[in-house]
Amino acid sequence: MPQPTPLPAAWPALPTELDGVAVTPADRARYPYLSSSYMRVGTPDLILMARDVDDAAAAVGYAAGLRAAVGQVPFSVRSGGHGISGASTNDGGVVLDLSALNRVEVLGADLVRVQAGAIWGDVAAELSGHGLVITSGNMGDTGVGGLATAGGIGYFVRAHGLTLDLIRRATIVTADGAVHVVDAEHEPDLFWALRGGGTQAGVVVDLDLEARRIGEDDVVVIHQASQQIVDDLPGYVHAWGDLMRGAPREFTSFLMLQRLPDGRHLSVARNVWADTDIAAAQPAVSDFARLAPLVQHDASLMPYSGIVPTPRSPKVGQQHIQMRDALVDVADRALGERVAEALRHDVASLVELRSLGGIVADLPAPATAFGHRHQEVLVSLWAQPRGIAAIDRAWEPVEAVASGVYSAYTSDTRARQAELAWPGETGRRLRAISERVDPALLFDAGLTLRASAE
Numbered sequence: 001m002p003q004p005t006p007l008p009a010a011w012p013a014l015p016t017e018l019d020g021v022a023v024t025p026a027d028r029a030r031y032p033y034l035s036s037s038y039m040r041v042g043t044p045d046l047i048l049m050a051r052d053v054d055d056a057a058a059a060v061g062y063a064a065g066l067r068a069a070v071g072q073v074p075f076s077v078r079s080g081g082h083g084i085s086g087a088s089t090n091d092g093g094v095v096l097d098l099s100a101l102n103r104v105e106v107l108g109a110d111l112v113r114v115q116a117g118a119i120w121g122d123v124a125a126e127l128s129g130h131g132l133v134i135t136s137g138n139m140g141d142t143g144v145g146g147l148a149t150a151g152g153i154g155y156f157v158r159a160h161g162l163t164l165d166l167i168r169r170a171t172i173v174t175a176d177g178a179v180h181v182v183d184a185e186h187e188p189d190l191f192w193a194l195r196g197g198g199t200q201a202g203v204v205v206d207l208d209l210e211a212r213r214i215g216e217d218d219v220v221v222i223h224q225a226s227q228q229i230v231d232d233l234p235g236y237v238h239a240w241g242d243l244m245r246g247a248p249r250e251f252t253s254f255l256m257l258q259r260l261p262d263g264r265h266l267s268v269a270r271n272v273w274a275d276t277d278i279a280a281a282q283p284a285v286s287d288f289a290r291l292a293p294l295v296q297h298d299a300s301l302m303p304y305s306g307i308v309p310t311p312r313s314p315k316v317g318q319q320h321i322q323m324r325d326a327l328v329d330v331a332d333r334a335l336g337e338r339v340a341e342a343l344r345h346d347v348a349s350l351v352e353l354r355s356l357g358g359i360v361a362d363l364p365a366p367a368t369a370f371g372h373r374h375q376e377v378l379v380s381l382w383a384q385p386r387g388i389a390a391i392d393r394a395w396e397p398v399e400a401v402a403s404g405v406y407s408a409y410t411s412d413t414r415a416r417q418a419e420l421a422w423p424g425e426t427g428r429r430l431r432a433i434s435e436r437v438d439p440a441l442l443f444d445a446g447l448t449l450r451a452s453a454e
């Protein structure tokens with residue numbers, strides 16, 4: 001006779017269909033690998049590992065009923081477990097874990113159905129043999145659910161757009177446990193909100209994405225990796241901004257900037273040209289290499305799966321850095337001065353610059369709940385966890401010129417960040433949809449318009 005799942009005394013019993021998917025602290029084999037995320041050690045009382053959409057709906061229903069019965073119990077949704085804010089786990093609450101929902105299926109032509117618990121490294125590997133690619137990020141361990149519902153700023157962002165720009169249909173569970181299959185024609189409000197609003201619309205179970213074709217079989221692209229010593233950081237950022245503004249869309253550039261002990265800076269770059277046309281790529285690749293003296297440089301054809309590392313690290317709260325980000329209109333000398341100022345602070349380990357523009361800017365800002373289309377650059381800070389005040393001070397010069405925030409790339413869940421992530425009309429529409437589909441505010445974890453407070 002199966003035993004009921006051991007739960008805190010005040011909690012209602014699990015419905016029988018969820019008993020088989022429950023993991024509690026008593027499960028010594030699995031709990032240590034399921035309780036935490038990459039960024040946070042968690043101690044939830046219950047983890048529900050959905051096997052299908054019905055389990056996901058039942059788990060949402062259980063969490064909503066639990067709140068109604070005993071009050072404020074934390075509820076988290078986890079796909080890949082790489083969320084920067086750590087909101088995909090909690091202490092003493094319930095985690096809906098979608099990692100077992102990880103199928104990647106080519107539906108035909110260029111349409112791909114991806115379940116939310118898949119990781120992007122597996123998506124890349126599965127699609128590569130078909131000559132297909134879906135832009136995601138720079139790390140294969142990140143999950144589909146968190147990244148695709150927030151944005152997706154990857155190596156093809158200027159050529160193919162944000163990951164969420166490629167979503168054509170989704171299955172989503174709303175806070176009442178109802179399952180909706182949505183697209184541009186069916187429940188367009190929900191379809192709009194899940195593309196940028198993260199969990200504020202509900203739990204996405206699967207997505208149909210329009211992949212892009214690069215060749216006939218294994219996806220290969222031009223990859224430029226370099227390290228440059230930078231004497232004049234403001235001038236370097238200005239020149240990089242000029243280069244990227246004029247560069248063909250195929251070219252995307254990610255920089256990591258660090259201050260050296262002698263006051264100069266090291267720029268570590270990963271640039272991708274989104275196909276194999278060496279002659280077309282040559283001018284941008286060469287112009288980039290001339291921005292500052294090179295201490296290391298390689299430009300070569302690489303399999304896409306090779307530039308998105310997928311170590312499959314267990315998620316045990318191993319990453320302690322705190323992150324901040326800012327979407328900034330123009331990458332120029334003034335921004336470079338602010339980045340240099342931020343890097344003077346001891347807490348600042350490095351600042352990343354990711355080029356935007358290209359096809360991202362073709363859509364109007366209200367097209368999705370990712371309400372930012374005009375900014376040239378995503379700037380982010382990797383900071384030592386030495387207290388919020390010290391990080392605030394370091395970040396202040398860059399934050400002062402932020403016209404937006406990318407919700408998935410910050411550890412800061414204060415209300416001001418939510419206002420920057422979903423500004424103006426985007427925020428008003430997203431809030432109204434959230435109030436309609438989640439009146440009791442079940443999805444209150446992490447950065448959200450309705451739950452984030454100062």
Ligand SMILES: Cc1cc2nc3c(=O)[nH]c(=O)nc-3n(C[C@H](O)[C@H](O)[C@H](O)COP(=O)(O)OP(=O)(O)OC[C@H]3O[C@@H](n4cnc5c(N)ncnc54)[C@H](O)[C@@H]3O)c2cc1C
Nearest residue numbers: 079080081082083084088137138143145146147152153204
């Ligand atoms: C090492 C590293 C590298 C990264 N690189 C990039 C990058 O190159 N480009 C980029 O754009 N981002 C990048 N990110 C940020 C990444 O997009 C977010 O952290 C994203 O949330 C990770 O998705 P996940 O499913 O792994 O997260 P999880 O930790 O599982 O979830 C994070 C949050 O997303 C929401 N969520 C999760 N699953 C769902 C779902 N199924 N439906 C609705 N909401 C859901 C929840 O609010 C949850 O708290 C990186 C993060 C890390 C840690």
